[in-house]
Amino acid sequence: MGVIVALTLKEAMRRRAFLGTVIILIALYGLSFLPRAFKEAFGGNERQFEVGVNLAVLFGVDIIKFFSAVLAxxxxxxxxxxxxxxxxxxxxxxxxLHRWELYLGKWLGVMLFSTANATLWTAMLWVSVAVQGEPRMEMWYALPYVLLYPVLYGTLALALSSFLGASLASMFTVAAGAFAYFSDHFLRPIAALFDVKFLQQIVWLSEWTVPMATLKRLVQARVDTILPPGMDDAPPFGSPEVLAFLKPTVQTLDGVYVAVYITIALLVGLLIFWRRDVQ
Amino acid sequence: MWAIETRNLRKVFRPLFGGKPITAVDNLNLQVPPGTVFGFLGPNGAGKTTTIQILIGNVYPTAGEAFVLGHPAGAIAAKRKLGFLPEKFQFHDFLTAEEFLRMHGRLAKMDGATLQKRIDEVLELVGLAERRKSKIREFSKGMQQRIGLAQAIIHDPDLVILDEPTSALDPLGRRRVREVVQYLKERGKTVFLNSHLLSEVERSCDEVAIINRGRVVKQGALDELLVNRSIVSIELKRVEPRILEGMSKVARKVQPVDERRVTAEVDEEDAVPELVRAIVESGGALLGLQAHRETLEDLFIQTVEGEAK
Incomplete structure (x- = not known):
C-alpha cells in the first residue's frame, strides 16, 4: 500500500497541485498583512488593528478549509x-495487492497531501501574523477540525469516483457541498426567522446528508473566541427553539457523526470498487 | 496442473439502464499446459479480452470457474506468479524506466537487492538498458510497449499474459518480443499470447486455441492442427465441370473462384503433381499453379467462417 501512497503523492505533485499550494500560501501571506496596510494607509488605533488581524485570521481559516477541500x-x-x-x-x-489496498492507498495519499497543504498554509498564516506581534494559537487549535474538510469531501469524491468519471464525481461532490452550504447559510436563517417547518426539515436533512454545518461549528468553537464582541451574536428576538435552530451549538456526538459519516462513505466506495468489473 | 484452466466460464454484461444483455464469454473451456507458448486467437468481439480480464481478476465471471496456476483467478496467490502486459495502457510517464520498474517490482513484493538485479536484467532483455534514466514520456510507442513487457516480467513470473504485445511495433520491435517470448520459454515459463498477427503467433506458439462467440472452437498443438495440407491456386484457360470432377478425385476440396481460377486443397505436397495430371487428363489447359502449405491464417479463417455458416 505504501507504493500506492507514494505514487499518489507523486501524481498530486505532478498535477500542478503544488502550484496551487504556492498560490494559496502567497494569498494567505498577503491577507495577513492587509490590516497593517490599512492601518498605515488610513490610520487607526491598536485595538482596530487587533480586530483586523482577528478577521484576517478567521477569513484565512475559511480559505484553508475551502481550498484544501477543493484540492482533495x-x-x-x-x-x-x-x-x-x-x-x-x-x-x-x-x-x-487487494483492491482495498489500492483504494486506501489512494485515499491516504490524497489525505497526506491535503494535510500537508493545510498545515503549511496554517503555519504561513500563523507566522505572518505572529511576526506582526499578534500570534493566534486559535488557528492551530482549529486545524484538526479544518483537516476534516478535505477528508470529508475527498472521501465523498473518491467514493463517487469508484463508479463515475472524474467530471461527474467532482460535479456531484461539489453539488452536495453546495447544497449543504446553501442550506446552512441561506435556508437556515429564513427557516428560523419565519419559522417554516418544511425549510427547517430541509436544513436538518442537508446536515445529515453532508455534515458541513457540523464541521463548521466544530471549527468555529475553536476560532470564534477571537471574534470581535457583538459579531455573530444571535438576534435579540425569537423563541429559544428558533434561536437554538438559528445558532446551534456543538453537541457531544457531532465529532462522532462526522467520523462515522466519513467511515461509511469510505466503506461504500470501497465496496463498489471491490465488486465492480474493471475493464 | 494446468497453467490456465477454465471450466464452463461464462460472462454476461448487463447494461445498467436496461437493454439486451451481452454474452461475452459462453461456456468457455480452456486448458493451457505449463511451459508452453499458447496462442489465444479469435475475431474481434470473440471474448478474448474479457477472458483475459477474468484470468487476471479484473472481471468477475457470471458462471463457471477459472484457475491460474492452480489458484482461483484473481486470488493474490495467482497474481504473485502472473505477469501481464495490457493491450491498452497508460503508464505513469513522469517516472523514469528504472523508477517505473522499481515501482512494479515493489508492487510485486520483491525485495530490494533482487529487484535491482532484476531491473538490470530485464532492461537489457528488452533493449532499454541505455535509456534507464529516461522518463517514459520521452519514449516512442514501441519503447513504451517494451517497457510494458519489462514490467510484466520484472518479478520473474511463471505465467505471462501478453495482450496484443506486437500491435504497435515495427518488425524490429516484433523480433525483440519474439526473443523475449523465446527467453521465457527456455526458462520454462508459460506464455499466453493474444494477438491478431497470426504469422507472429505461428512463429512463436506451440499451441493455440481459436475462440468465437465466447467459446473455444478449436484447440491443439500447432503441428497437429496445421497438418501437412497444401492449398493450390490454379489458373486454367477455362474452368469446366469435367475438369473440376477430375480434380476432385485427387483433391479433398475443390473450389472454383471465377471462370479461370480454382483453389484446391490436397492432403500433402506429393499430391500436387497428381493434381496436375488429373487436370491435363480431363482436358484442361493449365496456365499457372501455385501451391503453399496451409498457414495458421488459413486455419483461422476456415474455422471462423465455418462457425459463421
Missing amino acids: ILLCAGAITAEIERGYLAAILPRP
Whole structure:
C-alpha cells in the first residue's frame, strides 16, 4: 500500500497541485498583512488593528478549509474510474495487492497531501501574523477540525469516483457541498426567522446528508473566541427553539457523526470498487 | 496442473439502464499446459479480452470457474506468479524506466537487492538498458510497449499474459518480443499470447486455441492442427465441370473462384503433381499453379467462417 501512497503523492505533485499550494500560501501571506496596510494607509488605533488581524485570521481559516477541500475533490474525483478509463490501472490491478489496498492507498495519499497543504498554509498564516506581534494559537487549535474538510469531501469524491468519471464525481461532490452550504447559510436563517417547518426539515436533512454545518461549528468553537464582541451574536428576538435552530451549538456526538459519516462513505466506495468489473 | 484452466466460464454484461444483455464469454473451456507458448486467437468481439480480464481478476465471471496456476483467478496467490502486459495502457510517464520498474517490482513484493538485479536484467532483455534514466514520456510507442513487457516480467513470473504485445511495433520491435517470448520459454515459463498477427503467433506458439462467440472452437498443438495440407491456386484457360470432377478425385476440396481460377486443397505436397495430371487428363489447359502449405491464417479463417455458416 505504501507504493500506492507514494505514487499518489507523486501524481498530486505532478498535477500542478503544488502550484496551487504556492498560490494559496502567497494569498494567505498577503491577507495577513492587509490590516497593517490599512492601518498605515488610513490610520487607526491598536485595538482596530487587533480586530483586523482577528478577521484576517478567521477569513484565512475559511480559505484553508475551502481550498484544501477543493484540492482533495480534484485529486480524488479522478482516482479510480478515470484512471481505469485512461489505462493507468491496467498494469497495477493485476499485481498481488487487494483492491482495498489500492483504494486506501489512494485515499491516504490524497489525505497526506491535503494535510500537508493545510498545515503549511496554517503555519504561513500563523507566522505572518505572529511576526506582526499578534500570534493566534486559535488557528492551530482549529486545524484538526479544518483537516476534516478535505477528508470529508475527498472521501465523498473518491467514493463517487469508484463508479463515475472524474467530471461527474467532482460535479456531484461539489453539488452536495453546495447544497449543504446553501442550506446552512441561506435556508437556515429564513427557516428560523419565519419559522417554516418544511425549510427547517430541509436544513436538518442537508446536515445529515453532508455534515458541513457540523464541521463548521466544530471549527468555529475553536476560532470564534477571537471574534470581535457583538459579531455573530444571535438576534435579540425569537423563541429559544428558533434561536437554538438559528445558532446551534456543538453537541457531544457531532465529532462522532462526522467520523462515522466519513467511515461509511469510505466503506461504500470501497465496496463498489471491490465488486465492480474493471475493464 | 494446468497453467490456465477454465471450466464452463461464462460472462454476461448487463447494461445498467436496461437493454439486451451481452454474452461475452459462453461456456468457455480452456486448458493451457505449463511451459508452453499458447496462442489465444479469435475475431474481434470473440471474448478474448474479457477472458483475459477474468484470468487476471479484473472481471468477475457470471458462471463457471477459472484457475491460474492452480489458484482461483484473481486470488493474490495467482497474481504473485502472473505477469501481464495490457493491450491498452497508460503508464505513469513522469517516472523514469528504472523508477517505473522499481515501482512494479515493489508492487510485486520483491525485495530490494533482487529487484535491482532484476531491473538490470530485464532492461537489457528488452533493449532499454541505455535509456534507464529516461522518463517514459520521452519514449516512442514501441519503447513504451517494451517497457510494458519489462514490467510484466520484472518479478520473474511463471505465467505471462501478453495482450496484443506486437500491435504497435515495427518488425524490429516484433523480433525483440519474439526473443523475449523465446527467453521465457527456455526458462520454462508459460506464455499466453493474444494477438491478431497470426504469422507472429505461428512463429512463436506451440499451441493455440481459436475462440468465437465466447467459446473455444478449436484447440491443439500447432503441428497437429496445421497438418501437412497444401492449398493450390490454379489458373486454367477455362474452368469446366469435367475438369473440376477430375480434380476432385485427387483433391479433398475443390473450389472454383471465377471462370479461370480454382483453389484446391490436397492432403500433402506429393499430391500436387497428381493434381496436375488429373487436370491435363480431363482436358484442361493449365496456365499457372501455385501451391503453399496451409498457414495458421488459413486455419483461422476456415474455422471462423465455418462457425459463421
